[in-house]
Amino acid sequence: LECPTSETLSKVAGEKNLLSQILRPIGWVKHLVDSTESLKCDQTTQFVVGAGGETDREILARTWRLYRDADMSRVYFSAFQPPEGKLWEGMTGIPLIREHRLYQADFLFRKYGFSFDEIPFAAEDNLSFDGDPKHLWAKANPDKFPVEINKAGKFELLRVPGIGSVSAGRIIKNRRTGRIRRLDDLKAMGVITGRASPYILVDGRKIKDGSENFQLLLW
Secondary structure, three states, X not given: OEOOOHHHXXXXXXXXXXXXXXXXXHHHHHHHHXXXXXXXXXXXXXXXXXXXXXXXXXXXXXXXXXXXXXXXXXXXXXXXXXXXXXXXXXXXXXXXXXXXXXXXXXXXXXXXXXXXXXXXXXXXXXXXOOOOHHHHHHHHOHXXXXXXXXXXXXXXXXXXXXXXXXXXHHHHHHHOOOOOOOHHHHXXXXXXXXXXXXXXXXXXXXXXXOOOOOEEOOO
């Protein structure tokens, strides 16, 4: 795809038409895969981040629609770094942290069940360099927390900073044989408890990571 909109694509590859040459063929491939039982095929695409002056909001809006409407398997991001030559004089490269934040937001779409409307954007419709989007979403939504680690469903667990898809599965599996009572139990399951502890209750208690002094909460 290179760029997410017709306007930004025209700055990078003016000879290309976003609808007829890129989006429509993506739809054809989806139709072929859906209508041909024996055809096993995945689609991927890539954005050259910042080459056309696009914002992260524009990139992720297109990414969200590709996953939702075109069954795109993966979207990749590559921070623009201008090559040598007169054509690129005066252009600066895009910080790699921007590429990294886009991958984190993309992971929220693919693995954590987030929608586009839940992605937190900072100034000028870009992702913040100061924190990963999942953590920033949690800080902006205090009404969603804390969640009880022994009762929360997988969708709720995946919203907790420091809990990933693997550790969420381990939590649910371990709850079948007994209650989780300590942060050390969560650490053994792969939870980053330093991030998770402000957002969870463990057996009805708010536990600060690194402390055995439990603050009992009404549950």
